[in-house]
Amino acid sequence: MPNCPNQPRNLKGCTCSYSSCGNRGVCCDCVAQHRAAGEIPGCFFSKAGERSYDRSAANFVQDQE
Numbered sequence: 001m002p003n004c005p006n007q008p009r010n011l012k013g014c015t016c017s018y019s020s021c022g023n024r025g026v027c028c029d030c031v032a033q034h035r036a037a038g039e040i041p042g043c044f045f046s047k048a049g050e051r052s053y054d055r056s057a058a059n060f061v062q063d064q065e
């Protein structure tokens, strides 16, 4: 688990429902992980889109329609 002083504050606004992920509330690591995979963090998706756990760019575009 990373040591981020902003984690408690970030967690209040985190909409990711993947509760076992160690990046929750550590937005820099979350973004870096998904960016490296060509993906988009869960908080950019609608509630239903986030729940799919498909963080692909294609699913993000579909989620906006």
Ligand code: SF4
Pocket: 016, 017, 018, 021, 022, 023, 024, 025, 029, 030, 031, 033, 034, 040, 041, 042, 043
């Ligand atoms: S969006 Fe991905 S990296 Fe970020 S907290 Fe959720 S599962 Fe973890």
